[in-house]
Amino acid sequence: MTVAQQPEALSFECETGNYHTFCPISCVAWLYQKIEDSFFLVIGTKTCGYFLQNAMGVMIFAEPRYAMAELEEGDISAQLNDYEELKRLCLQIKRDRNPSVIVWIGTCTTEIIKTDLEGLAPKLESEIGIPIVVARANGLDYAFTQGEDTVLAAMANRCPDKAPVAETETDKNERNAIQKLLNFGKKKEDVAQEESEYVDHPPLVLFGSLPDPVVTQLTLELKKHGVKVSGWLPAKRFTELPVIEEGYYVAGVNPFLSRTATTLMRRRKCKLIGAPFPIGPDGTRAWIEKICSVFGITPKGLDEREAQIWESLEDYVKLIRGKSVFFMGDNLLEISQARFLIRCGMIVQEIGIPYMDKRYQAAELAFLEKTCQEMGAPIPKIVEKPDNYNQLQRIYELKPDLVITGMAHANPLEARGINTKWSVEFTFAQIHGFTNARDILELVTRPLRRNNNLKDLGWDKLVREEAKI
Amino acid sequence: MKLAYWMYAGPAHIGTLRIASSFKNVHAIMHAPLGDDYFNVMRSMLSRERDFTPVTTSVVDRNVLARGSQEKVVDNITRKDAEEHPDLIVLTPTCTSSILQEDLHNFVERAQLEAKGDVMLADVNHYRYNELQAADRTLDQIVQYYIEKARKRGELVEGKTEKPSVNIIGTSTLGFHNNHDCTELKRLMADLGIEVNTLIPEGASVSDLKKMPKAWFNLVPYRELGLTTARYLEEQFGTPYIDITPMGVVETARCIRKIQQVINAQGAEVDYEDFINEQTLHVSQAAWFSRSIDCQNLTGKKAVVFGDNTHAAAITKILAREMGIHVVWAGTYCKYDADWFREQVSEYCDEVLISEDHGEIGDAIARVEPSAIFGTQMERHVGKRLDIPCGVIAAPIHVQNFPIGYKPFMGYEGTNQITDLIYNSFTLGMEDHLLEIFGGHDTKEVITKGISADSDLNWTKDGQAELNKIPGFVRGKVKRNTEKFARDRGFKEINAEVLYAAKEAVGA
Numbered sequence: 021m022t023v024a025q026q027p028e029a030l031s032f033e034c035e036t037g038n039y040h041t042f043c044p045i046s047c048v049a050w051l052y053q054k055i056e057d058s059f060f061l062v063i064g065t066k067t068c069g070y071f072l073q074n075a076m077g078v079m080i081f082a083e084p085r086y087a088m089a090e091l092e093e094g095d096i097s098a099q100l101n102d103y104e105e106l107k108r109l110c111l112q113i114k115r116d117r118n119p120s121v122i123v124w125i126g127t128c129t130t131e132i133i134k135t136d137l138e139g140l141a142p143k144l145e146s147e148i149g150i151p152i153v154v155a156r157a158n159g160l161d162y163a164f165t166q167g168e169d170t171v172l173a174a175m176a177n178r179c180p181d182k183a184p185v186a187e188t189e190t191d192k193n194e195r196n197a198i199q200k201l202l203n204f205g206k207k208k209e210d211v212a213q214e215e216s217e218y219v220d221h222p223p224l225v226l227f228g229s230l231p232d233p234v235v236t237q238l239t240l241e242l243k244k245h246g247v248k249v250s251g252w253l254p255a256k257r258f259t260e261l262p263v264i265e266e267g268y269y270v271a272g273v274n275p276f277l278s279r280t281a282t283t284l285m286r287r288r289k290c291k292l293i294g295a296p297f298p299i300g301p302d303g304t305r306a307w308i309e310k311i312c313s314v315f316g317i318t319p320k321g322l323d324e325r326e327a328q329i330w331e332s333l334e335d336y337v338k339l340i341r342g343k344s345v346f347f348m349g350d351n352l353l354e355i356s357q358a359r360f361l362i363r364c365g366m367i368v369q370e371i372g373i374p375y376m377d378k379r380y381q382a383a384e385l386a387f388l389e390k391t392c393q394e395m396g397a398p399i400p401k402i403v404e405k406p407d408n409y410n411q412l413q414r415i416y417e418l419k420p421d422l423v424i425t426g427m428a429h430a431n432p433l434e435a436r437g438i439n440t441k442w443s444v445e446f447t448f449a450q451i452h453g454f455t456n457a458r459d460i461l462e463l464v465t466r467p468l469r470r471n472n473n474l475k476d477l478g479w480d481k482l483v484r485e486e487a488k489i
Numbered sequence: 490m491k492l493a494y495w496m497y498a499g500p501a502h503i504g505t506l507r508i509a510s511s512f513k514n515v516h517a518i519m520h521a522p523l524g525d526d527y528f529n530v531m532r533s534m535l536s537r538e539r540d541f542t543p544v545t546t547s548v549v550d551r552n553v554l555a556r557g558s559q560e561k562v563v564d565n566i567t568r569k570d571a572e573e574h575p576d577l578i579v580l581t582p583t584c585t586s587s588i589l590q591e592d593l594h595n596f597v598e599r600a601q602l603e604a605k606g607d608v609m610l611a612d613v614n615h616y617r618y619n620e621l622q623a624a625d626r627t628l629d630q631i632v633q634y635y636i637e638k639a640r641k642r643g644e645l646v647e648g649k650t651e652k653p654s655v656n657i658i659g660t661s662t663l664g665f666h667n668n669h670d671c672t673e674l675k676r677l678m679a680d681l682g683i684e685v686n687t688l689i690p691e692g693a694s695v696s697d698l699k700k701m702p703k704a705w706f707n708l709v710p711y712r713e714l715g716l717t718t719a720r721y722l723e724e725q726f727g728t729p730y731i732d733i734t735p736m737g738v739v740e741t742a743r744c745i746r747k748i749q750q751v752i753n754a755q756g757a758e759v760d761y762e763d764f765i766n767e768q769t770l771h772v773s774q775a776a777w778f779s780r781s782i783d784c785q786n787l788t789g790k791k792a793v794v795f796g797d798n799t800h801a802a803a804i805t806k807i808l809a810r811e812m813g814i815h816v817v818w819a820g821t822y823c824k825y826d827a828d829w830f831r832e833q834v835s836e837y838c839d840e841v842l843i844s845e846d847h848g849e850i851g852d853a854i855a856r857v858e859p860s861a862i863f864g865t866q867m868e869r870h871v872g873k874r875l876d877i878p879c880g881v882i883a884a885p886i887h888v889q890n891f892p893i894g895y896k897p898f899m900g901y902e903g904t905n906q907i908t909d910l911i912y913n914s915f916t917l918g919m920e921d922h923l924l925e926i927f928g929g930h931d932t933k934e935v936i937t938k939g940i941s942a943d944s945d946l947n948w949t950k951d952g953q954a955e956l957n958k959i960p961g962f963v964r965g966k967v968k969r970n971t972e973k974f975a976r977d978r979g980f981k982e983i984n985a986e987v988l989y990a991a992k993e994a995v996g997a
Binding site for chain 2 (some may be wrong): 037042045065071074086089090091093129161162409426430432
């Protein structure tokens with residue numbers, strides 16, 4: 021197939037939706053760690069519990085701030101009263117852990133038996149005195165990382181809508197424990213001086229849960245250009261959720277946050293900055309440029325910064341240049357990752373993705389197309405709701421150098437001589453910003469580096485019959 | 490509703506999937522929402538399967554909720570039938586389909602009209618059975634299905650095999666050390682001159698099932714899986730079954746003597762006493778170990794045991810009867826079969842504990858302060874917290890409990906493995922204890938495992954001393970916060986005062 025035969029524009033397909041992914045309730049795994057004063061209560065069955073228990077591995081033993089409200093037969097047949105049952109469990113949680121917020125995760129079961137979680141929560145909230153946030157992160161509607169989207173969309177409604185009036189700059193900072201720590205004993209002039217480092221622009225709030233080091237990195241990256249991040253949804257603590265007033269600007273850091281974006285726009289009247297996502301040095305640069313352009317700022321030294329990062333990546337890029345990659349699709353990071361890998365010189369054969377929001381991801385999609393053109397790479401086909409069985413047939417045919425896939429397929433593919441990278445690792449690794457570009461490539465090249473070491477041993481195909489799935 | 494952080498036995502459909510994917514060329518289709526196919530990940534990761542797990546999902550989504558599955562399930566079954574030609578497709582209900590109450594029977598019947606392979610609906614109710622019960626039921630269901638089918642077609646072979654033979658029932662995928670046990674049992678049968686007629690479900694083909702009546706007897710090594718099948722075969726064909734788990738020297742001998750009795754009753758003339766004697770005294774090292782000085786030192790040491798019925802009961806008996814260890818309590822999470830457990834272990838321990846609540850188990854361990862724990866991965870972590878060594882003897886288990894090396898728990902080699910496991914747990918505990926008495930190997934204190942934010946700050950001796958008083962699990966955080974505080978203020982050194990000033994400033 022020659023490049024000329026490739027379609028000019030991106031093509032979208034939709035398959036059967038028979039694919040493997042994590043249940044969206046898995047978002048509690050990283051969100052309970054991110055939001056330090058939260059408690060996540062997953063209202064579901066043994067099936068949900070079994071998944072969490074096994075998917076979270078060792079985290080489960082570290083006294084996690086999450087639990088199952090395990091539904092029993094009496095709950096299903098409504099012999100037990102939902103409200104009374106939830107009240108009993110939430111009081112127990114309050115007594116044992118005293119969280120600042122309890123997040124109820126609705127599951128498939130609560131959907132089917134139509135438990136009115138949104139209705140029960142405000143009543144119970146006023147009775148027990150702890151905010152209760154409801155997120156319906158179920159497998160009927162969502163895949164994997166979309167779980168975070170449902171939680172953040174619910175949290176967006178809890179952000180204070182006004183900074184308390186008649187407040188001085190220092191008072192405002194006092195509310196924030198971290199700020200308080202940083203400013204303790206500092207003179208007021210220092211704070212004022214710090215403020216002057218920023219360009220005067222409307223407040224910007226970023227959304228998406230990232231590990232704290234990455235939050236700091238991205239915040240500082242924007243600070244270099246005089247852009248001030250007024251807040252971050254979610255913050256380290258529920259009590260520190262950012263103020264969101266009408267007219268604030270918001271920008272997403274992850275591709276799976278469409279509901280959160282919609283909520284911020286429609287319910288909170290914010291202006292969404294549609295940018296590619298800060299994944300890879302190219303993405304990070306485009307993200308910063310877009311934000312700066314909205315505020316009428318000319319970014320300084322971005323060229324050099326990006327070039328410098330690319331230079332430091334060269335030893336890894338060398339390994340993958342000209343190699344092909346196939347995304348089976350399970351976590352919605354696929355478009356951004358594919359775009360970055362094409363920029364690295366890889367050929368992307370297929371981008372499987374659970375769900376494609378063409379509006380929220382518009383800038384990223386355009387950037388993907390542009391990247392393909394600039395690199396002279398074939399424009400990959402985007403397959404929404406993929407069918408894993410069909411994908412395997414295509415993989416056998418295309419023989420990609422690397423398949424990015426879930427753990428259900430990874431070992432069987434390796435046994436058939438196909439290099440794989442476990443996709444879930446990208447969700448938990450630090451992959452955002454300039455600083456972490458190397459981590460993405462560390463993951464992507466790992467199977468290639470490992471298998472390079474083994475290549476002369478003749479151990480490629482380790483199954484007896486040929487590729488029968 | 491109940492508040493739960495951890496469960497010992499999984500949901501029912503896991504049991505069904507374990508049986509289905511143990512058989513060769515059997516495919517399971519779950520009627521479940523997206524993400525419920527986590528079984529595939531577990532099988533692929535834990536037992537490092539090279540082949541694709543033969544489980545797919547007929548996805549229940551919003552549309553299904555609104556209109557019912559309609560053609561979807563039937564289409565998925567016939568599609569899989571055409572793609573992979575399995576001998577059998579097992580439609581597996583989940584908690585979700587239990588509530589939807591769709592007529593899955595009807596789907597199976599309709600799919601059967603088109604499918605070349607057999608199609609069956611697993612008869613398990615999510616809210617009534619757990620993983621283990623469901624596995625036992627599903628195995629029985631599949632065996633009955635193929636026996637009945639053969640009977641109808643007149644393919645059922647009459648009469649027994651010429652030589653004494655056995656069906657080994659119950660080794661399955663994701664079972665604790667099942668593959669090693671299976672090898673060891675086959676070896677044992679070969680040593681006893683007994684042919685293995687069938688071995689189900691692991692590695693068996695459904696076409697083997699009609700041969701099952703030819704065996705002289707059935708051996709059910711695990712209490713949790715296979716008994717229902719063995720009882721069915723006894724009722725149908727009068728095949729006797731043996732449900733003595735050959736785990737530990739005494740129990741292995743008891744199992745072999747029972748085999749001798751059962752096959753002699755059918756005309757074999759065997760005497761296994763010499764074999765048992767030779768194995769016990771010279772092949773297995775466990776009997777000799779019991780007499781050795783090492784084991785003498787374990788006399789009267791306190792241990793607790795928790796696990797599934799099979800393993801917890803066997804290990805309790807080994808500890809108490811074969812090694813003279815004091816088992817303070819023994820427990821099981823198989824609540825549904827608690828009477829059996831009590832009957833098995835009551836004379837070997839002070840107290841019997843039946844519970845599915847890991848908190849209760851943890852408390853019971855803390856209360857007793859044993860020298861060693863024998864339990865599941867959960868008890869291993871309790872042990873870590875309390876500084877008590879733990880040997881893992883039962884599921885739930887992690888990837889390290891699927892060793893590549895040969896580590897059976899059953900038969901004579903199994904007795905050697907168990908001896909190592911038990912002895913190593915106790916000596917580790919002793920070493921630890923001695924280190925504590927003599928103040929440890931090192932005099933250098935490690936402050937934190939975390940990476941400090943920066944190293945430009947000096948901690949004075951008293952600052953360091955204060956920091957060391959802070960409990961280990963928050964020490965790293967306090968260190969970082971203090972350094973951040975000091976850096977903000979431009980302090981070059983951190984002494985105790987600075988540490989506490991920082992603490993006050995953060996309000997921590």
